[in-house]
Structures are given as structure tokens and as C-alpha cells.
Amino acid sequence: MKRLVKHRLFWPAVALVALIVVNTIARPQFIGITVRDGQLYGALIDILRNSAPLMLVALGMTIVIATRGIDLSVGAIMAVSGAVALTIIDGSPDPEHLGTVLVAVVTAIAVSLVLGAWNGLLVSVIGIQPIIATLVLMLAGRGVALLITDGFITTVNSAPYAYIATGYLFFLPFALLISIAAITLLAVFERRTALGVLTEAVGINPEASRLAGVRSRGIVFGAYAVSGVLAGVAGIIYSSNIRAADANAAGLFIELYAILAVVLGGTSLMGGKFTIAGTVIGVLTIQTLESTILFLGVPSAQSPVFFAVVVIVVVLVQSPSLHRWARNALRSARERRTADDDAKAVVGS
Amino acid sequence: MSLDIDTPTSRRRSIGSRYSTFMSRRASLMPTLAAILILVVLLIAAQGQFGNFLSPRNLSALLLDNAYLVVLAVGLTFVILTGGIDLSVGSVMAFTGILAASLLSQGLPTWIVIPVALAAGGVIGWLIGVLVHVFDVQPFIASLAGLFLARGLAYVVSLASIRVEDEPLLWLQRTRWTIGDWYITPTGVIALATVLIAFFVLHWTRFGRTVYAIGGGEQSARLMGLKVARTKVMVYVISGVCGGLAGVLLTAYSGAGYPRNGIGTELDAIAAVVIGGTLLTGGTGYVLGSLVGVLVYGTIKKVISFMGAEQSWTQIIIGALLLLVIIVQRIIVARSAARRR
Numbered sequence: 152m153k154r155l156v157k158h159r160l161f162w163p164a165v166a167l168v169a170l171i172v173v174n175t176i177a178r179p180q181f182i183g184i185t186v187r188d189g190q191l192y193g194a195l196i197d198i199l200r201n202s203a204p205l206m207l208v209a210l211g212m213t214i215v216i217a218t219r220g221i222d223l224s225v226g227a228i229m230a231v232s233g234a235v236a237l238t239i240i241d242g243s244p245d246p247e248h249l250g251t252v253l254v255a256v257v258t259a260i261a262v263s264l265v266l267g268a269w270n271g272l273l274v275s276v277i278g279i280q281p282i283i284a285t286l287v288l289m290l291a292g293r294g295v296a297l298l299i300t301d302g303f304i305t306t307v308n309s310a311p312y313a314y315i316a317t318g319y320l321f322f323l324p325f326a327l328l329i330s331i332a333a334i335t336l337l338a339v340f341e342r343r344t345a346l347g348v349l350t351e352a353v354g355i356n357p358e359a360s361r362l363a364g365v366r367s368r369g370i371v372f373g374a375y376a377v378s379g380v381l382a383g384v385a386g387i388i389y390s391s392n393i394r395a396a397d398a399n400a401a402g403l404f405i406e407l408y409a410i411l412a413v414v415l416g417g418t419s420l421m422g423g424k425f426t427i428a429g430t431v432i433g434v435l436t437i438q439t440l441e442s443t444i445l446f447l448g449v450p451s452a453q454s455p456v457f458f459a460v461v462v463i464v465v466v467l468v469q470s471p472s473l474h475r476w477a478r479n480a481l482r483s484a485r486e487r488r489t490a491d492d493d494a495k496a497v498v499g500s
Numbered sequence: 501m502s503l504d505i506d507t508p509t510s511r512r513r514s515i516g517s518r519y520s521t522f523m524s525r526r527a528s529l530m531p532t533l534a535a536i537l538i539l540v541v542l543l544i545a546a547q548g549q550f551g552n553f554l555s556p557r558n559l560s561a562l563l564l565d566n567a568y569l570v571v572l573a574v575g576l577t578f579v580i581l582t583g584g585i586d587l588s589v590g591s592v593m594a595f596t597g598i599l600a601a602s603l604l605s606q607g608l609p610t611w612i613v614i615p616v617a618l619a620a621g622g623v624i625g626w627l628i629g630v631l632v633h634v635f636d637v638q639p640f641i642a643s644l645a646g647l648f649l650a651r652g653l654a655y656v657v658s659l660a661s662i663r664v665e666d667e668p669l670l671w672l673q674r675t676r677w678t679i680g681d682w683y684i685t686p687t688g689v690i691a692l693a694t695v696l697i698a699f700f701v702l703h704w705t706r707f708g709r710t711v712y713a714i715g716g717g718e719q720s721a722r723l724m725g726l727k728v729a730r731t732k733v734m735v736y737v738i739s740g741v742c743g744g745l746a747g748v749l750l751t752a753y754s755g756a757g758y759p760r761n762g763i764g765t766e767l768d769a770i771a772a773v774v775i776g777g778t779l780l781t782g783g784t785g786y787v788l789g790s791l792v793g794v795l796v797y798g799t800i801k802k803v804i805s806f807m808g809a810e811q812s813w814t815q816i817i818i819g820a821l822l823l824l825v826i827i828v829q830r831i832i833v834a835r836s837a838a839r840r841r
Contacts, residue, residue: 207644221640223767279826282585286767287826291819297812407587407644420638451757452659456652462645463631470635 159417161345163432166415166465170439178446191321194442200458202438203326204229204385206431208405209412210337211378213430216413218374219354219422220274225382225409227292228266229402232259232383233390234299240307252311260383266292267379271372285375289406293485296398306395326388333381338427347425350374354422412437415465436465510591511580531777532789538775538825539792542799543708550806556681558802564684566798567691568593568600568746572769573776573790574698577744580736580773581702582714583782584639586739588628588646589746590765594758595654596621596747600669601662608787610668618744624650625740629733643736650743654759661758664751694745698787710734715782770795775825796825 174181174194184193208225215222236259243251266288273284318325341347352360353367361367382402390396414420415436416429440461444454467473546553563570572589579586596617603613624646631642664670672686702708710731713721722728751757770780776793778785800821803815 271566273823277827277830279830280774282780283771283774283826286771287823289767289819290822291816294812294815294819298816302810302812311561348673405646411641411644414638414641420640450655452655453652455648456656459645459647459649459652462641462648465630466637466641466645470637472634472636 156310159426160429160432162468163416163429163436166468167432167436167439170436170443174439174443174446186322190322191322196324196481198435198438198442199327200324201442202434203324203330204389204402205405205408205412205438206330206434207333207381207385208378208386208402209409209430209434210333211374211381212406212409212419213413213416213425213427214337214341214350215281215378216375216410216418216420217350217354217422218371218426219286219357220371220374221410221420222270222375222378222382223282223285224266224270224288224292224404225378225385226402226405227289227296228263228379228382229386229405230293230296230396230398231266231299231390232263232386233401234296234305234398235259235262236312236387237305237307237390237396238299240309241305247310249310249311252309255312256315256387259387263379263383264376264384265379267376267382268372270379271375274369274375275368293398296396296401300396302398304395304397305401306393312391313394315388326392329384329388333384334427334431335339337377341427346370347449351423351425354425376423408437411462415462515717522589529777529786531779532786532792533777534828535776535789535792535796535825538828539796539799542796542803546799546803546806549803550731553803553806557683557762560688562681562795562798562802563691564688564753565802566794567687568750569765569768569772569789569797570691570794571694571742571746571749572765573772573794574694574787575739575746576766576769577698577776577785577787577790578702578711579639579739580766580770580778580780581711581782581785582732582735583718584626584632584732585643585770585780586625586646586736587640587643587766588624588650589739589743589769590762590767591650591654592624592743593645593747593750593765594739594761594763595624595650595657596744597751597761598654598657598662598747598757598759600748600751601664604664604666604669605662610666611644613666613669614748617748618741620742621740621742622737623740625736625738625743626733628740629736632736633729633732644686651759656760658757658759661756663756666691669748669752672749672756673755687752690745690749694742695787695791702787707731712783715784717783768797775822 153487171182181194184191184196186192205233208229209338211225212222236255239255239258240251245251270285271289273279274281277284304352315325320328341350349360349365349370352363353370357367357371359491372500385405386401389401410420413425413430414433416431418425418429438469440458444457447457449457504705543554552558572593576586576589599620600617604610627649628639628642628646631637631645632639672690675686676683677685679730697744702711710721710726710728711728713724714728718728738817747757750761772793773785773790774780774793775796776786776789776791778789799816801814804817
């Protein structure tokens with residue numbers, strides 16, 4: 152029990168479970184999952200499916216944060232990626248063709264890789280502070296996306312492209328399968344190879360790990376490239392879901408939500424130790440929270456207040472100093488009780 | 501005899517060595533000097549391109565259009581100097597701005613409304629500071645919660661924009677004190693006064709030295725017996741109050757409160773502080789640099805509007821110029837570091 156409480160995923164998981172329990176009490180159908188036409192339906196499935204873009208972005212953010220960096224440009228990369236994909240599909244003679252969609256997706260991911268590599272170059276080779284280096288692309292990226300879509304919101308009708316966000320495969324939403332694939336790939340590379348340890352080493356002390364022979368430049372560069380690619384895929388899912396490329400709205404504020412998810416999962420922004428499972432829990436917590444806010448009927452403009460309050464509660468629950476305070480309070484209560492018992496024993500004899 | 505011959509050379513060398521001593525002692529000044537250089541180059545280039553850019557009217561407007569950003573950047577400088585960050589400033593500005601506009605429209609007098617707006621900003625800052633210091637929440641996340649809270653509260657006050665009819669508040673923007681073609685409004689005076697007060701506090705008070713000490717190393721500052729806890733909470737309160745003041749200034753400037761004001765302004769303010777030579781790692785920087793940073797940022801925006809570019813190009817050019825500024829700064833700093841070695 153004590154080891155369970157000490158586990159670093161304990162409090163993040165408690166927050167998520169508590170949210171789900173509250174929701175289930177408020178509306179029992181929340182927990183229910185039904186099978187219809189060989190597809191799973193239910194509030195939980197919706198949360199899992201809708202979380203795909205945030206999940207991908209947050210996974211990339213986890214790796215970047217592990218190297219003591221931060222990537223503010225993910226939302227802009229999403230916008231560019233969606234714009235590239237939809238412009239290619241829109242311009243092709245046969246938007247319904249699978250080949251067209253494949254070309255569009257591959258090109259969009261390639262562009263995202265270039266943008267991520269650009270961030271990596273600025274941070275690892277030129278040595279600009281990550282928050283500033285990625286701020287450049289955050290500011291400029293949406294401009295590029297607007298340029299690609301010519302300032303319009305490009306809409307397309309392409310069944311294969313729409314399938315990415317709304318299709319089903321083996322009973323499960325296709326978007327969910329994409330995020331599961333991303334989680335698995337990342338977990339295998341970071342945890343079954345030495346890459347994860349090297350990433351943490353770079354995050355804890357870049358200079359020391361460089362002296363120890365770790366190619367810290369390459370690892371930092373790679374982290375931003377991976378983050379770019381994942382943001383690109385997220386942009387494809389987002390644009391596939393709304394069947395349009397909206398350069399201004401795609402991925403707006405997602406960098407903040409992604410950072411929040413990473414932190415809720417227990418990864419420190421100071422770099423070093425990171426946990427992929429924690430990020431997954433963090434993303435699901437945020438997505439459940441969004442669905443709760445929607446269900447409660449809070450006016451969407453005012454929902455940030457609600458969101459802020461919950462975030463504050465969650466970080467307080469995770470706060471080590473609050474734990475210390477609670478431990479001390481418990482201990483002194485226990486001591487007082489034993490003192491009382493001793494006093495009674497003395498009186499009794 | 502030989503002494504006389506030596507004198508000129510040794511004197512020349514002493515100027516050189518005095519320069520290098522100055523530079524090695526004041527290495528932290530380099531980024532700010534670089535920012536000033538960049539500002540001068542930008543202004544001269546713009547003058548060369550457009551001819552009438554360096555007019556007193558235009559330069560006066562440069563300060564007044566960015567008065568709110570100056571105030572935000574000043575508050576943020578305190579936070580960044582301690583090694584923290586405050587993402588909430590843009591939202592706090594929107595919240596206090598709409599709060600002021602709403603209270604004024606309900607007939608409250610200006611002399612009550614302005615302190616209330618400042619206090620509202622201060623309370624949000626205090627909340628962030630307590631989260632950061634007492635509960636060990638990372639500043640990025642604590643101020644992110646502050647961002648959401650303030651933005652949500654702004655919408656709670658009003659979903660639509662509220663016009664301001666209040667004379668004293670509008671006076672802040674409408675009055676123009678002129679010297680020749682130069683002019684300044686009370687908002688500009690307030691912005692400059694904020695910079696001067698911050699300069700005084702940071703360089704001539706115990707509090708200011710504690711701010712720098714925390715940024716240099718929190719543990720050492722604590723071991724030196726400095727009041728780390730109070731100072732750390734206080735810098736967020738200062739940033740919040742500055743956000744409140746910026747809200748009042750922006751409301752006076754635009755003649756209305758609007759809950760969607762200042763989305764992304766926190767990033768403008770961070771960029772301005774960084775361009776001004778304050779390191780995000782804390783401990784190094786100058787509040788006057790932040791003023792220069794805002795002016796660089798404002799000049800860049802103004803140049804773009806002079807060129808009449810479209811929205812997409814505006815964003816791309818701002819990004820590109822920000823990058824250019826940072827790389828130039830980086831080269832200058834690296835040069836000075838190399839010289840010191």
C-alpha cells in the first residue's frame with residue numbers, strides 16, 4: 152500500500168479515476184459502452200477518440216520536456232500540416248482516391264518533420280533558449296499556414312481522408328488506434344532501448360552528459376523532430392475531423408494543454424525524468440474534464456474558470472509540500488493520541 | 501628615459517584593458533546593449549526605407565501604442581529575473597480591463613475603479629505566487645492556471661465589449677502634452693513612470709537585490725538569509741498589479757473593455773523581455789532592457805504596417821525578425837564571452 156502511494160503515477164491516476172467516478176455518479180450512462188454495427192460507442196470511447204490529437208502532441212512534448220526544453224510551436228505545426236494535406240487533396244483531380252490521400256498525408260508529415268527539425272536546429276546547434284526558439288515558429292507558422300490556404304478555410308470531401316478521424320477498425324476508432332500506435336512506438340524506443348536513459352541524462356545535465364560521451368546535440372535535435380512529426384499527424388487528424396484546414400483555429404492553445412497534460416502526468420518541466428504513461432493519464436484527465444464541462448453545460452466562454460479551478464486542485468493534490476504537511480499533521484495527531492493513552496494509563500494505574 | 505617612451509603605449513593599453521575589464525565585469529550588459537544597437541539599426545533602416553519614419557509624431561506614437569506592453573513587460577521582468585515565468589499577464593490585462601469598463605458603466609467613480617482593477621490583478625498574481633512558492637507548483641503551470649482563471653473571469657464579467665464613457669479614464673489617453681512635434685499622453689507618462697519605479701526598486705533596494713539573488717541561485721539566497729519566500733510571492737503580485745495597470749491603460753487607449761483582448765500578449769511580452777536582454781534562466785537582465793525590447797517589437801510591427809503587408813506576412817515577418825534579433829544577440833554575446841576568455 153505504501154509503495155503504491157509512493158508510486159509517481161499514483162496521484163495522477165487518482166485524479167483521473169476521481170473525475171470518472173464523479174462523472175459516473177452524475178450520469179450513470181457515462182461509464183457504459185455499447186456495441187453497434189461492430190463499433191464501440193459510449194462517452195469513454197468518445198473521450199479516447201477525441202483525445203488523439205492532444206495525445207500525439209503531448210507525447211512529443213514529453214520527450215522535448217525530458218531534454219529540458221519546451222515546444223510552443225506544435226499548434227502552428229498542426230495548422231501547417233492540415234493546410235498542406237488539404238491543399239494537396241483539394242488540388243488533385245480525384246480527392247476520393249486512396250493514393251491522393253496517401254500522398255497528401257506523407258507530404259504533410261514530411262513538412263512537419265522539416266519544421267520540427269528547424270526547431271531542433273535552433274535549439275541544439277545554434278543554442279537558442281527552447282521557449283524562444285519555438286516561439287519564432289509559433290508566431291510565423293500560422294502565417295505560413297494562411298499562405299498555403301491562401302487565407303481561406305479549405306474544405307474538402309474525401310472519404311478516405313475523413314476516415315482518419317472518424318473511421319473504425321477492429322471495433323475501435325481509427326484515431327484511437329493511431330494514438331495507441333504512437334504510444335507503443337515511443338514506449339518501445341524510449342524504454343526498451345537506451346534512448347530514454349540518454350534523453351534523461353541530457354535533460355538532467357547537458358554538459359555532463361556531453362562530457363560523458365552522450366551525443367546530446369543529436370538527442371535534443373531528435374526530440375524536436377519527433378515532436379514536429381507527431382504534431383503533424385495531430386494536424387492531419389484534426390483537419391480530417393472537421394474536414395477543413397483552418398489556419399487560425401487548428402491547434403490553438405494545444406501547446407498549453409499538452410504541457411499541462413505532461414505536468415499532470417508527473418513529468419517535471421525541469422527536464423530529466425519523464426513518464427510516458429503519466430502523459431497518457433494526463434491527456435485523458437484533460438479530455439475527461441472537457442467532456443465534464445460540456446456535460447455540466449458551463450457556457451464555453453466561461454469554462455476556463457472551471458478549468459483553472461480543477462487544474463489548481465489537481466496540482467495541489469500532487470504538491471509534495473501538501474503531502475509533507477498532511478504527513479506531519481497525521482503524525483502529530485497520532486503522537487497526541489499516544490500521549491493521551493499514556494496519560495490515561497498512568498491515571499488508570 | 502625609457503619610462504617616457506613607454507608611457508603612450510602603456511596608456512593606450514590601459515584603455516584597452518580598461519575596456520576589457522569593463523566588459524568582463526558587465527558581461528550581463530551585452531545583450532541589452534545589443535538590443536539598443538538593434539533598435540538603432542532598425543530605426544535607421546526604416547528611416548532609409550520610408551523617409552518619414554523618424555518623425556517625432558511617429559516615435560511618440562511608438563511609445564503610446566505600446567504603453568500597455570511596456571507595463572506588462574516591466575512586471576514580467578521581475579518574475580523572469582527570479583527565474584520564474586508568468587503566462588497570465590495577457591489574460592489578467594483583459595480581465596482587469598473589462599472589469600474596469602464594467603464597473604465604470606455601472607456608475608462607480610474612477611478613483612475607486614482603478615485601485616480595484618490593480619487589486620484584482622494583484623490578487624491573481626498573489627494566487628500564482630502562493631502556488632509557486634508554498635505548494636512548489638512549477639511557475640509555468642501555476643501561471644497557466646492563472647491564465648485560464650483570468651480569461652474565464654473576463655468572460656464572466658461580460659461576453660461582449662463594453663464602451664467607456666468615463667471622462668477621467670478617457671482623459672488618460674486624450675490629453676496630449678506637446679513639445680514641438682513631440683507629444684505624450686498620461687498613459688505614456690504612466691508607462692515611463694512604471695519603468696523608472698521598477699528601475700529604482702531593482703537596483704537600489706534590498707528587495708531588488710533579493711530578486712537578482714534568487715535568480716542567481718535560490719538556495720544560496722536562502723542560505724544568505726534573504727527573504728526568499730516573501731520576495732518570490734511578491735514578484736508575482738507585482739506582475740499581477742502591472743497586468744491590472746496595463747488593463748486600465750488598454751481600456752483608456754481603446755475606449756472600451758473587451759474580454760478577448762490580449763490573447764497571445766503574454767508571448768509578445770516575453771519576447772520583448774528576452775529581446776531586451778533578460779535571460780529566462782533568471783538572475784541577469786535589466787528593466788530598461790525590457791523597455792528597449794518593447795520598442796524593438798513595436799518598431800518591427802510598425803515597419804510591417806508601413807509596408808502594408810497582409811496578416812499572413814505580418815506573422816511570418818515578425819517571426820523572422822525575432823529570430824534575426826535573437827541570433828544577432830547570440831553572436832554578440834558569444835563574441836564577448838570569447839573575448840573574456
